[in-house]
Amino acid sequence: MKKALFALAALAMPAMAGTYTVVEPANPYSMELAVGYNFAARDIIKADGFDTPRVDTLGVDLTGVYKVNDNSSFNLRFGFATGSDSETYFDDGTKLDARMNNFYLMPGYRFTHRMGEYTSGFIGVNAGVINESVKVKTWDDIFGRQRYHGSEYGFAYSAEAGLRFDLTRHFDVYVAYQFFGSTAEPGIGGDDGISTRSQLFHCVRVGVCLDF
Helix, strand or coil: CHHHHHHHHHHHHHHHHHHCCCCCCCCCEEEEEEEEEEEECCCCECCCCCCCCCCCEEEEEEEEEEECCCCEEEEEEEEEEEEEEEEEECCCCEEEEEEEEEEEEEEEEEEEEECCCCEEEEEEEEEEEEEEEEEEEEEECCCEEEEEEEEEEEEEEEEEEEEEEECCCCEEEEEEEEEEEECCCCECCHHHCCEECCCEEEEEEEEEEEEC
């Protein structure tokens, strides 16, 4: 009986080994450059009784990628985004202008699924650190023109899904939707105590990728 079991195990081992074989990609490293438009989901200033601007931003990011296999990869993304908006309140022309600048560094993971010879879909998550800088200008009949500024580091996180199109063996393009969030809340009002709120964005990203 023991001899029969050992014989079956010896026959099964090559098949099992073949099942779990992982082939390293021919081009495991790649560099991605993307631009994105970020639609703000929250007002930028904490205020009671009235809405303040929702600051949409335009950004660019550079991502280094290491492919573990054809499906899994790890990445490190550095990005910058900036944007501004304004609101006018009441009949006296009270106005608030706001500008936001974000720098972020985020490692992450991505899962890719081949959908066709030249097309694949992917989902990914990233988390890291962000520096958020906000400048605000206000004008009214009582206090005249006021300026505020503040910056703060916080936690940044994102989740994305997209499609990738292979143009050549070493070059492809992609388009993705990304949900992006930040915990940074810069205090910008000094003695007035004006502050921003944590930001959430719905993002559309378009990029190019070079494999090497």
